[in-house]
Amino acid sequence: MEFGPILSTLRRHKITAFLLVAEIALTCAIICNAVFLISQRMERMKMPSGVAEHQLVMLQVANIGKQPDAKARTEADLAALRRIPGVKQVALVSQVPFTNSSSNSSIRLDPKQKLPTLNATQYFGQDLIKTFGAQLVAGRDFRPDEYMDYDAVMRNVDLVRNRTPSVIITSELAERLWPGESALGKRLYFADIGVRVIGVVKSLIRPSLFLGDDAAQWSMVFPLRMNTDNASRYVLRTDPRDRQRVLAAAATTLRKLDPHRIILKKRTLDEIRSDFFRNDRAMAGTLLGVIIALLTVTALGIVGLASFWVAQRRRTIGVRRALGATRSNILRYFQTENFVLATIGIAIGMMLAWGINLFLMQHYELPRLPWFYLPVGAVALWLIGQLAVLGPALRASNVPPVVATRSV
Amino acid sequence: MAKACYALHLAWRGMRRHPRTSVMVVAVMALGLAACMSVLAIFHALTADPVPGRSGQTQTIIFPAKGQKLESIEALMPVGPVQQVVDRLPDLPVAAVASGTTRVRPSSDPSRKSESDTAVMFATARIPKVFGISLLRGHWWTAADDRNGAPVAVIGIDTARRLFGTDDVLGKSIRLDKKRFRVIGVHAAWRPALKFYSQRGGQYARDMAGVMVPLLSGDGVDVQMYGMSCPLSQLTDKWKQCRFSQLWSYGLDAGQRQRFLSVATQVVQGFYKPPPGVTPIAYQSRLLNVREWLILQHTVPDSVRAYVWVALAFLALCLLNAAGVLAARFLRRGAELGVRRALGASRRDVFVQHLIESGSLSMVAGVIALPLMLGAFSLMRAQNIPYGDLIRFNVSTFLALCVATLVTGLAVGVYPAWRAAVVPPALQVKQN
Numbered sequence: 001m002e003f004g005p006i007l008s009t010l011r012r013h014k015i016t017a018f019l020l021v022a023e024i025a026l027t028c029a030i031i032c033n034a035v036f037l038i039s040q041r042m043e044r045m046k047m048p049s050g051v052a053e054h055q056l057v058m059l060q061v062a063n064i065g066k067q068p069d070a071k072a073r074t075e076a077d078l079a080a081l082r083r084i085p086g087v088k089q090v091a092l093v094s095q096v097p098f099t100n101s102s103s104n105s106s107i108r109l110d111p112k113q114k115l116p117t118l119n120a121t122q123y124f125g126q127d128l129i130k131t132f133g134a135q136l137v138a139g140r141d142f143r144p145d146e147y148m149d150y151d152a153v154m155r156n157v158d159l160v161r162n163r164t165p166s167v168i169i170t171s172e173l174a175e176r177l178w179p180g181e182s183a184l185g186k187r188l189y190f191a192d193i194g195v196r197v198i199g200v201v202k203s204l205i206r207p208s209l210f211l212g213d214d215a216a217q218w219s220m221v222f223p224l225r226m227n228t229d230n231a232s233r234y235v236l237r238t239d240p241r242d243r244q245r246v247l248a249a250a251a252t253t254l255r256k257l258d259p260h261r262i263i264l265k266k267r268t269l270d271e272i273r274s275d276f277f278r279n280d281r282a283m284a285g286t287l288l289g290v291i292i293a294l295l296t297v298t299a300l301g302i303v304g305l306a307s308f309w310v311a312q313r314r315r316t317i318g319v320r321r322a323l324g325a326t327r328s329n330i331l332r333y334f335q336t337e338n339f340v341l342a343t344i345g346i347a348i349g350m351m352l353a354w355g356i357n358l359f360l361m362q363h364y365e366l367p368r369l370p371w372f373y374l375p376v377g378a379v380a381l382w383l384i385g386q387l388a389v390l391g392p393a394l395r396a397s398n399v400p401p402v403v404a405t406r407s408v
Numbered sequence: 409m410a411k412a413c414y415a416l417h418l419a420w421r422g423m424r425r426h427p428r429t430s431v432m433v434v435a436v437m438a439l440g441l442a443a444c445m446s447v448l449a450i451f452h453a454l455t456a457d458p459v460p461g462r463s464g465q466t467q468t469i470i471f472p473a474k475g476q477k478l479e480s481i482e483a484l485m486p487v488g489p490v491q492q493v494v495d496r497l498p499d500l501p502v503a504a505v506a507s508g509t510t511r512v513r514p515s516s517d518p519s520r521k522s523e524s525d526t527a528v529m530f531a532t533a534r535i536p537k538v539f540g541i542s543l544l545r546g547h548w549w550t551a552a553d554d555r556n557g558a559p560v561a562v563i564g565i566d567t568a569r570r571l572f573g574t575d576d577v578l579g580k581s582i583r584l585d586k587k588r589f590r591v592i593g594v595h596a597a598w599r600p601a602l603k604f605y606s607q608r609g610g611q612y613a614r615d616m617a618g619v620m621v622p623l624l625s626g627d628g629v630d631v632q633m634y635g636m637s638c639p640l641s642q643l644t645d646k647w648k649q650c651r652f653s654q655l656w657s658y659g660l661d662a663g664q665r666q667r668f669l670s671v672a673t674q675v676v677q678g679f680y681k682p683p684p685g686v687t688p689i690a691y692q693s694r695l696l697n698v699r700e701w702l703i704l705q706h707t708v709p710d711s712v713r714a715y716v717w718v719a720l721a722f723l724a725l726c727l728l729n730a731a732g733v734l735a736a737r738f739l740r741r742g743a744e745l746g747v748r749r750a751l752g753a754s755r756r757d758v759f760v761q762h763l764i765e766s767g768s769l770s771m772v773a774g775v776i777a778l779p780l781m782l783g784a785f786s787l788m789r790a791q792n793i794p795y796g797d798l799i800r801f802n803v804s805t806f807l808a809l810c811v812a813t814l815v816t817g818l819a820v821g822v823y824p825a826w827r828a829a830v831v832p833p834a835l836q837v838k839q840n
Contacts, residue, residue, distance in 0.1 A: 019735065301732055
């Protein structure tokens with residue numbers, strides 16, 4: 001196939017050829033970046049939580065009025081929940097991953113330090129590590145005798161002021177606070193209260209990412225026992241297949257023990273997680289819609305222009321056919337023409353894509369566009385171009401040679 | 409006039425001659441317009457000035473520690489210190505504000521079910537001056553009521569009508585949660601475009617304060633608040649310990665600003681006196697106006713900004729597409745245009761004829777874009793996004809759509825029409 005005739009024809013249709021190339025370039029640039037943004041969102045939705053997500057269910061309960069016997073009630077609740085067939089672990093905890101509601105605290109490495117080192121979230125609740133299924137990578141879990149009542153500590157902080165209670169932190173937090181060192185035995189301070197690290201879990205996400213994704217793993221677990229008056233979330237661990245049944249049974253059990261309480265939420269952790277990333281999913285979906293719309297519009301543009309060109313060149317096609325060109329010659333001609341235009345458009349589009357990425361990097365803290373996203377846009381546009389031009393090109397190849405003999 | 413009719417007639421014939429490309433151009437332009445205008449409408453709703461004419465003068469104070477990054481949570485303080493700041497600056501238009509939602513009902517009618525989630529503003533006495541809220545009946549509470557936490561309320565006219573069915577509600581009582589408040593005033597409807605004085609996502613709520621009560625009177629009322637921050641220890645008294653109130657001022661001059669800053673910093677520094685042996689935090693307080701405060705809170709999410717760029721690029725693509733097809737269509741008429749020109753039609757006639765043809769196509773596209781846009785709006789509202797409540801179709805959105813349609817029609821048509829108009833008469837006749 002010779003490019004000469006194609007180029008000289010295009011030179012005669014400068015404006016329309018230019019508009020088509022511009023369209024392809026723009027589509028290519030946007031698609032490269034949109035695919036990249038989608039992959040970023042997908043990546044974010046895979047963020048590790050560090051808990052046995054598929055095995056966990058959560059019930060949030062509201063009690064009416066102050067409860068004088070909260071401690072006894074809590075024990076009764078937990079014992080009854082443990083008796084439900086299929087339940088492996090139960091805990092009453094202060095907060096749960098992906099629920100967007102969290103208790104956080106500024107910590108210091110030295111009480112005399114002027115500014116806090118960072119802000120981390122704090123999980124409370126007996127058996128929390130075991131129930132969540134968080135994986136210990138160093139040190140140990142809390143011993144039963146280490147737990148204290150949350151109420152008692154809050155009423156009188158002096159209980160812990162000079163005792164240096166234990167804390168378990170995530171490996172990411174440990175690495176951030178003491179890079180390259182073992183965190184075990186190290187101390188953290190809340191105002192003037194010191195705590196000692198006795199264990200490190202691989203990962204435990206904070207319930208709310210209000211400090212950004214980089215701080216997602218800054219979590220601490222304290223040996224504090226909650227009761228129905230100061231905590232509302234029961235977490236149960238079970239086999240993934242039993243989750244719905246356990247949820248229903250747990251709700252019935254809790255209601256039977258105290259008919260006055262209201263079950264605010266009963267959900268699996270998978271549902272909670274999926275809800276947490278709702279915005280990311282919506283954005284990925286929107287961008288996918290944008291990609292489809294862009295490709296459709298570009299395809300329509302190619303079909304429209306190619307149809308006009310075919311109609312305009314009927315006579316010349318007839319002449320070529322009369323002079324011996326085969327149908328497939330004519331078909332190839334229009335396909336090649338489209339390929340040439342698409343290639344020019346794609347080349348410009350790549351540069352544009354890179355420019356858009358630079359802009360996004362500057363304004364939205366987005367990483368650099370990896371090179372392998374560029375061919376994605378290129379292939380998509382070559383394909384869509386060839387598909388779109390096929391119809392008009394077939395029509396052109398069906399122009400009979402006799403047209404050459406007709407006058408307008 | 410006759411000429412315009414003739415041009416319209418020609419445009420109509422032109423469209424009918426190429427029905428398929430006409431439909432395509434219209435569809436593409438309608439899609440582009442609908443996508444672009446819906447996203448711009450959201451962007452506009454999120455960036456609208458909540459208190460037009462006042463937002464530069466309305467300022468809040470934020471207390472970051474020296475060298476620390478500015479976080480919106482640093483503007484929140486417990487009720488104790490903010491009340492103290494307000495008391496120490498009795499001559500300045502300064503007020504403390506906390507907002508949340510709770511259950512409200514008329515106390516005279518215990519049988520009636522409480523309205524859940526009514527927006528309540530807890531504020532100090534100078535709030536009408538600071539936010540520019542006008543009073544319709546009765547009077548506001550006084551600084552003395554502030555200090556005593558008197559259970560009195562000034563309610564919005566809409567709330568009055570909803571709860572009691574009348575505006576004449578002075579002396580009646582309402583219950584917030586379980587606490588009883590006497591109504592002493594009725595304020596005019598006050599609806600800033602954004603609930604700028606709220607925190608973290610609360611600013612998108614549509615329901616503006618329907619009930620206003622003194623700040624300290626909120627003690628004992630169970631209130632849902634956005635972005636409350638509580639200390640680790642001594643959680644026995646939420647209302648006194650947690651940080652959820654913010655200071656606002658209006659129209660301070662340079663000297664007054666300085667005084668506001670230094671008094672507030674002093675009070676906060678005193679309130680957070682650390683235990684002996686711990687270095688106290690040095691606060692570097694700053695004043696932020698409404699605009700700066702909204703930026704700090706990321707009121708316009710990054711995703712919306714990204715959508716604006718994507719939508720603009722999409723519109724550009726649709727326009728390129730339409731322009732390309734129209735150019736091809738107009739230039740194909742070279743021969744007949746040559747004949748028309750040779751018969752005496754001026755360049756202007758030919759130009760106007762084609763402009764009218766592309767203009768009518770874009771007009772049709774605009775009409776189709778309208779239902780598409782409404783569909784996009786309801787789709788977005790159904791998605792349960794935080795700012796979904798702000799997405800409304802109103803007159804200004806409609807006018808913007810009309811202008812955009814006109815502009816796109818011109819943008820798409822001018823160049824192809826001009827190319828058609830410069831066709832030399834004789835040459836084209838000869839060529840075929």
